[in-house]
Amino acid sequence: MNVVQNLKLFFEPHSLAFIGASRKTAAKDGDTNPVETMLRDGYKGKIYPVNPNASEIMGLKSYPSIGDVPGDVDLVVISLPREGLIKAVTECVQKGIKAIILYSMGLDDGEDDEGKRIQAEAIRIAREGGARIVGPNTFGVINAFNGLNTYWAPMYTEQTIPLGAVCQSGIFSYRSWPEPPAGRGRMVGKVLDLGNLGDIDYADVLEFYESDPQTELIFLHMERVKAGRRFLEIARRVSLKKPILALKVGRTPEGARVVASHTGALGGNDGVYDGAFRQSGIIRVKDVDELDDLIKTFLFLPLMKGKGVGIIGHVGGIKGMGTDAFISQCLEIPKLTPDTLAQMGKLFPSWIKPFNPLDTWPAGILHGYQESTEALINLMLSDINISGLLFVVWTVSQDEYKAWDATQIAVKAAARFPDKPICTWGYGPDASGWRASLEKNPGILYFNTPERAARALAALHHRWRFLRETQSI
Amino acid sequence: MNVVQNLKLFFEPHSLAFIGASRKTAAKDGDTNPVETMLRDGYKGKIYPVNPNASEIMGLKSYPSIGDVPGDVDLVVISLPREGLIKAVTECVQKGIKAIILYSMGLDDGEDDEGKRIQAEAIRIAREGGARIVGPNTFGVINAFNGLNTYWAPMYTEQTIPLGAVCQSGIFSYRSWPEPPAGRGRMVGKVLDLGNLGDIDYADVLEFYESDPQTELIFLHMERVKAGRRFLEIARRVSLKKPILALKVGRTPEGARVVASHTGALGGNDGVYDGAFRQSGIIRVKDVDELDDLIKTFLFLPLMKGKGVGIIGHVGGIKGMGTDAFISQCLEIPKLTPDTLAQMGKLFPSWIKPFNPLDTWPAGILHGYQESTEALINLMLSDINISGLLFVVWTVSQDEYKAWDATQIAVKAAARFPDKPICTWGYGPDASGWRASLEKNPGILYFNTPERAARALAALHHRWRFLRETQSI
Structure with missing residues (x-):
């Protein structure tokens, strides 16, 4: 059994045992209980609580030891003080279990040698028996596609997304599902x-996510990495197929020291990560705002095949700011072709010559905001020099300002130009209302600032160039 | 009459005339109409529509010319094609009006010399008559304290804030009121x-905002500035009394070119602005996310009197990231005093030595999350080395996870330590729910990322240091 097959048991177990299952309930004790959460959320596999002090847990029969569980068990979660680990892992191996999650703390992360000894011994026993271990000091695994959730917290899935995340800290997992549009x-x-x-x-x-058909985008939260060369080789191979985002913590020496104290190992020189990530095609994100943005960007927008961005919007005052944002990301605000400009010119007063970035306002006064903006966006996106668009929306309350429906304009444009990513950015007193109106449509993303929109389009363009240069497309 | 007295008429007119007032209504024509908006929003001054083609506008008597208006007029808004400007300004001056807003476009911003000539002539006539002009090519003025709003858009005031903004683009004004907490x-x-x-x-x-008792914080949106030396001298003086935030557009040469095409003048070398702003005590923000953050930060948090930040939270995994964020902002995550550490140690298991950044989790398991976190935050904020705090909240749904009430903890801490700014940052599946719960309390701000919290605390510390070094405090 190779490690990808082991990992399939971690993510898609048909049966699951909790050694050290608790009787605490969320309602009574505050803390949630994964057995309770999974039953509620409809996990379809079998769940076997193992606890010698209970005959029943959450309405399920509880067994004194893993050896007493009837039938096969694909995955075991061990939640015991470290003193009981060796015995529990040994019994798991004896039962033929190949996937073990160790919740337990105070091992390699503890302050004495005993924890390190127990961890090493538990892993040795597991490996000799063909089992693999996730942890210790972990919350385990979540799979929204089948309701699997070994975390001490609920999952709240309303929409499954093809995102495969790996984190080095339980709490961090919660940022691997972004604020939804x-x-x-x-x-x-x-x-x-x-x-x-x-x-x-x-x-x-x-490697597991590489072969997993439900995963199209990968996110890594890293504090440190072992076996760096193998990691980078595999990342290089996988990144040709699926984008890999990485948030590497420990950018500053102080941060790296704190990371070390948390995970029990050195974080490594940050500059080394930067270069190695780039060479492996890993897209490094610097904070959770960028992470949120890029997860949504790669999930919902097409790649951008050129450097040229069109900026189009209701008002002139934002064009300088928008231009700054894209130029800073090494994208371009190119000239439009003479043909495009001639056609646009027909919609403007004679004393205004349209150009990119394009203020649609004067055309709107002449021909109506809705019609003229639709026509101008179509002309812009038809231009050979334009590979992506920033549509700037004046976010006056939709209840009060009925001069146009910017959402319809954006939706039509996205449908008509599926190969060119369209970002929206709003400007006005009701930005949140417009954001909701725009983003409820698949294929439309809204960014709080032109800088964030520019960062998103730059990531889509760099990804396209990376694939092109590596001849993956 | 000096310019501050003129500006008082712009912001606090007892009477207001609209030359070129429109009969269009928001309900029927989409575009809003400032006369209609101000009547609805309860502006208390007198409003005189001036339009020779109407006898009544929005239920108000309309006058053929400004000379026909009975009684005094403090402020006039002129919304006419450029051909009518000279005559209108002349009539205003004859009536003794000292404050004129010129909506009109196609002047210095137009493409021919005629526009420039008209603008210069209109200003000459006004100045000779003791009147001052805002614009042309402007939306005018908004004052939430008295319901004044000459914009073609509603204002939506639910809470007046002591923020005085100046923009160079009508649309930009809408970012001078930030997304509310x-x-x-x-x-x-x-x-x-x-x-x-x-x-x-x-x-x-x-200068007006300097002397305005309703203004405590100033925001400038700038594309370019005239009379740079006078501006910087005044900014230097004003910044000793009130913080000045500036968003200078045209950071890149391309952006500066676009700005020039919009306002009809060169934006200037960006590096020069950077240095000059710093010397004048102006706080430069780079985008609207930062603008939103810092407006709220200066309005709602106290200055930070030292460099030392305490990080405290529910879980260990975010400490490295938090440390990175503050170190990158040139703040420090200092050691706590032996006395603080000894007192904290009593709440932890013997095998854990507490330190800053502090993971409260093990103490919570022993003594309850609520009690132990309250106690640890009090100890942290009492420490002489700590001048500000990042409180990291695990944002599991408040409906499901009742182990603690982080909002109460934050509120109590803010009340007990009013001289030390407290930022919160949330981590978990229900960040937006917790954000709302935390921010509805004055004095508590929530940031999407530790980087944004760090930027806020750094701004509060730099402001304190600036005032200290200039002996303003």
Whole structure:
């Protein structure tokens, strides 16, 4: 059994045992209980609580030990103090179990040698028996596609997304499902919390996501990585097929020191990561705003095949700011072709010569905002020099200002030009209302600032260029 | 009459005439109409529509010319094609009017010499008569304190804030009221749109805001500035009393070119602005996310009197990221005093030594999350090395996870330590729910990322240091 097959058991177990299952309930004790959460959320596999002090947990029969569980068990979660680990892992191996999650803390992450010894011994026993370990010091795994959730927290899936995430800190997993586009449900894909990286490492999970048909985009939250060369080789191969976003914590020496104290190992020189990531095609994000933006960008927008961005909007005052944003991202605000400009010119007063970035206002006064903006966006996106668009919306309240319906304009443009990414950015007193109106449509994303829109389009263009240069497309 | 007295007429007119007032209504024509909007929003001054083709506008008597209006008029808005400007301005001056807003476009911003000539002539006539002009090519002025709003858009004030803004593009004014803290009403202060900078300039408005008791924080949206030396001298003086935020558009050469095409003048070398702003105590913001953050930060948080930040939270996994964020902003995550550490240690298991950044989780398991976090935050904020705090909240749904009430913890801490700014940052599937719960309390701000929280605290510390070094405090 190779590690990808082991990982399939972690993500898609038909049966699951919790050694050290708790009787605490969310309602009574505050903390949620994964057995309770999974039953509620409709996980379809079998769940076996293992706890010698209980005969029943959450309405399920509880077994004194894993050896007493009837039938096969694909995945075991061990939630015991470290003193009981070796015995539990040994019994798992004896039962033929190949996938073990170790919740337990105080091992490699603890302050004494005993924890390190127990961790090493548990992993040795597991590996000899053909089992692989996620953790210790982990929340385990979430798979929104089948309701699997070993975390001590609910999942709230309203929409499954093809995102495969790997984190090194349980809490971080929660940022691997981004704030959903406004007006759409919470989005969750797959997440694995690696914890102390005792056994299973980033490279292993990358290989699993590489072959997983439900995963189209990968996110890594990293504090440190083991076996760096293998990781980078695999990342290079996988990134040719699926974009890999990485948030590497420990950018500053101080941050790296804190990371070390949390995971029990050095974070490594940050500059090395920067270069290595770039060479492997990994897209490094610097914070969770960028992470949110790029997850949505890669999930919902097409790649951008050229450098040229069109900026079009209701008012002139934002054009300078928009231009700044895209130029800073090494994109271009190109001239439009003479033919495009001639056709646009017909919609403007004779004393105004249209150009990119394009202020649609004077055309709107002459021909109506709705019609003229639709026509001008079509001309802009038909231009050979334009590969992506920023549509600037004046976000006056839709209840009060009925001069146009910008959402319809954006939706039509996205449908007509599916190969050119369209970002929207709003400007006015009711930005949140417009954001919701725009984003409830698939294929339309809204950004708080032109800088964030520019960053998104730049990522789509760089991805396209990376694939082109590596001859993957 | 000095320019500050003129500006008082712009912001606080007892009577207001609209030359070229329109009969269009928002309900019927889409575009809003300032006469209609102001009547609805309860502006208390007198409004005189002037339009020779109407006898009544929005239920108000309309006059054929400004000379026909009975009684005094403090402020006139002229919304006429450029051909009628000279005559209208002349009549205003004859009536003794001292404050004129010129909506009209196609002047210095137009493509022919005629526009420039008309603008110069109109300003000459006004100045000779003791009148000052805002614009041309402007939306005019908004003052949420008295319902004045000459914009072609509604204002939506639910909460007046002591923010005085100056913009060079009508549309930009709408970002001078930031997205309100979640759960609180829309916030508007004062805004002036300078348009073409024909007469009234940034320095003038700065002087007005300097002496305006309703203004505590100033925001400038700048594309270019005239009379740079006077502006910088006044900014230097005003910034000793009130913080000045500036968003200078045209950072890139391409952006600066676009700005020039919009306002009819060169934007100037961006690097020069950077240095000059710093010397004048102006706080430069780079985008509207930062603008939103810093407006709220200066309005709602106290200055930070030292460099030391405490990070405290529910989970260890975010500490590295938080540390990175503050170190990158040249703040420090200092060691706590031995006394603080000894007192904290009593709440932790013996095998964990607390330190900053502080993971409260193990203490929570022993003593309850609520009690232990309250105690630890009090100890942290009492420490002499700590001048500001990042409180990291695990944003699991409040309906499902009742182990603690982080909002109460934050509120109590803010009340107990009013001299130390507290930022919150949330981590989990229900960030927006927690954001609303936290921010509805004055004095509590929530940031999407630790980087944004760090930027806010850095601004509060730099402001304190600036005042200290200039001996203003």
